[in-house]
Amino acid sequence: MSADEVTPSGSAVPLLRLRGVRKAFGANVVLDDVDVDVADHRVVVLIGSSGSGKSTLLRCVNLLEMVDDGVIELGGRDITDPRVDANAVRAQIGMVFQSFNLFPHMRVLDNVTLAPRLVHGVPRAQAQERAMEMLERVGLAEKARAFPDELSGGQQQRVAIARALAGGPRLMLLDEVTSALDPELVGEVLDLLGELKNDGLTMVVATHEMAFARNVADEVCFLHDGRVHERGTPEQVLRSPHRRRTQEFLRRITEAGRL
């Protein structure tokens, strides 16, 4: 996986580092003094109820939202600095959305080659070759000529993952990528994410899938009211949480049959 090559070698600096990040929409404080570290090849899973700030955190890292305070560093470089070229930062980060957000007027192959061609300046033939590799990787090479609305939800999400991977990102952000899927389609996407972790990809994943968190996460962060309320290994946070809020959240999830 190309993630190995672009990693700053031997540095103790985590690939992604959030310090004191704050974000409010009007009077609604969504992120409040959030610290998160994500080392290379690690998977950090964000859990917490809707509105706890998971999505906003991911959108801030991808500079789709501007932080109100605090610092976000990617590879030791402050990306919240307004002098930083946001497009260049985003080009190094892959993002996958809850609602897939494939481009409906483009065939699958064109969805995947768009960013390599426009952003990374890869010639068309080469971009297509690489896109086919990515589609192969997600098991959808035979759908390259299809339009997104000809695919199932799970297939669309796998294309979205291929699209995010095509730029060779250092970091992947996944925002509740299985929440819009029918239950029987969730597995194919989560399996793929597990494989990507084994390939050494660095990921920050917001999810409600506790089984996935337990199996794949290196660290689990429980967000509550815009703060990291509890963090640790999946074993610690999911099996023996210290804080009452975490316990309550996990109990509700268990009752909903998701654990």
Added chain:
Amino acid sequence: MTAWTPSAQQRDRLAFRQRRALRSGAVAAASTVAVTAAAVLALTSSPGWPRVRRSFFDLDVARESLPAVAQGLWLNVRVMAGCAALILILALALAVARTLRGPVFFPLRAFATGYVDVFRGMPLILVLLLVGFGLPGLRLQGIPASAVLLGGLALVLTYSAYVAEVFRAGIESVHPSQIAAARSLGLTRSQAMRTVVLPQAVRRVVPPLLNDLVALQKDSGLISILGAIDAVRAAQIETSQYANFTPYVVAGVLFVLLTIPLTRVTDALSRRSGWVGSQSGLAGGAL
């Protein structure tokens, strides 16, 4: 797969639907005939009908005036085609200008907004008169004296304002998540606009756009007030020559015939796969 023969119940349902369809068809046919007959009767039994028929529906005059009116219509077609191309380009530029952000683009944004406000509010006939008689009055070098060009310019000015608003509605109808997805891949704002937003926006507004093009086709007849000999003007000339209004009816029929194919083309276009807004792909082939 097992061979399927419809059950008695299903056969009964099919038979019932068939009977009902036949009955509905018969009712529709009968009522159409009745209403049409009543309308024709009301028209032809009116006291002035014999005179109206002579002065508006004279077949000999129609035959005599057709070549001149058709030739005039050819001018309408050319004006319409030329103007439509310019209008689409100018309107798209105006619509995109209104979406630009940042203080640098304020003048552009303000110009586009002001332009739309002015030309959407001003009656077309006033624009025609002002452009048609005002511009040449300036006696500037390079200003054309041709009624067709000046009339075309007035049409472009007015219609661009309308069509720009149609494009803008299309741009705004593309969900923000599409832009977020494009930006998350590292595309710049203008790249996202060009490759993701505009293609979807344009496809969505094709039906209202077509509506404006049909209106343009009709309004191209207004250049006759500047003296261009289009279908309307030709009909007017023929009318005075024969002292008979039939040429106007001829021109009207020709205009209608001209717009019908335009509609059918768009209908066919929007059924294609990958066409955003229609249920394309899966359903597209079956419909």
